[in-house]
Amino acid sequence: MSQQVVLTGIKPTGIPHLGNLVGAIEPALKLSHSRDKRALYFIADYHALTGLKDAQLLHDYSRSLAATWIALGLDPNRVVFYRQSDVPEVFELSWILACFTPKGLMNRAHAYKAAVQKNQEDGEADLDAGVNMGLYTYPVLMAADILLMQTDWVPVGGDQLQHIEITRDIAQYFNRQYRREIFTLPEAMIDESGAVIPGLDGRKMSKSYNNTIPIFANPEELRKLVFRIATDSSRPGEPKDPDASTIFQIFRVVATDDETKAFRQLFEQGIAWKDAKEHLFDVLNRRLSGPRERFRDLIDDTAALDEILASGAQKARQVAGETMGAVRSAIGQTVE
Ligand code: ADP
Ligand code: TRP
DSSP: OOOEEEEEEEOOSSOOBHHHIIIIIHHHHHHTTOTTEEEEEEEOHHHHTTTOOOHHHHHHHHHHHHHHHHHHTOOTTTEEEEEGGGOTHHHHHHHHHHTTSOHHHHHTOHHHHHHHHHHHHTTOSSTTTTOOHHHHTHHHHHHHHHHHTTOSEEEEOGGGHHHHHHHHHHHHHHHHHTTSOOSOOOEEEEOSSOOOOBOTTSSBOOGGGTOOOBTTOOHHHHHHHHTTSOOOSOOTTSOOOGGGOHHHHHHHHHSOHHHHHHHHHHHHTTOOHHHHHHHHHHHHHHHHHHHHHHHHHHHHOHHHHHHHHHHHHHHHHHHHHHHHHHHHHHHTSSOO
8 A cells, every 4th residue: 555645844933832742743743653654744944934034043943843853752764854945856846836826826825914914904004014025925835845745644733724725726737737647636634623722821822922831841840831821710629621621632642541531530520720730740741751851962962963854854855856857847847
């Protein structure tokens, strides 16, 4: 049976947090263990450049994101793990795809529309103020990431669905023009729980809001932050709805099935919030204490991290080379 390709990228724009762990990293790691799938995961550093211009920060965030994945259990022998900017074919394909992308499609992309709307609200005369071409054509680069690797499935949060639809549109324009299936049409894979983990201020936990619980906070800090997770005013002894609780949502991705079942019962029996938090801290710290140390080692061992990324890039470039061969030939660059 041929393996299906699963691909996803995360932007290195800050310190990874529990929202990323629950919504992206743990599900992707689980997927990478299925035999019928070939997983490619990457650091989307040139997507980050649309907003992050501080050289030191971009460098540090890229390395710390790479170390985070590996420390948490990504096996580089099983997953093709690479940095986007190490695969130059991505940028060649991005240009070619841009020539097949109607400008109107980019005008309708959510991130661009949000920027325009903000300018409107701020009474800015130039509605495109602050929008660089990288932000504007962001979906084209993302399409290149996906189509280059002949991806079948893209595990992402619901906010990325539009980008996958745009990718399919662009792939279809190209395939139709040259009357062959040069690109596989990808599908989004949205986590069935779709849980969005709120941050410490109640808004979505996000690197942009400074409201996060960092994955590798030290145990004292982690415990303190877990105790700051907002809860409702129900008292000890009052039954609580596990599915409406952030504590439970985080717990279930790091605990075993049996532990999760037992925790659900405790909620129904009215566990006190402080005890629920203590349980959450325990399973979180159990899951994270080994990785926390591995993370520190990896950050210090520049050579090891570089080698993993270099070997991932080499494997990614093999696939990229095959796709680009077909693409160049289709557009008339090489004669078959
Ligand atoms: P951030 O909002 O912190 O910048 P990103 O947009 O870089 O996070 O998202 C990286 C991945 O983590 C995406 O797959 C996204 O769906 C997931 N993710 C981010 N924040 C959360 C959250 N609060 N709850 C669940 N998943 C999240
Ligand atoms: N746009 C994605 C995000 O903001 C990151 C990303 C870049 C990506 N290229 C990708 C995700 C390709 C999946 C596939 O989260």
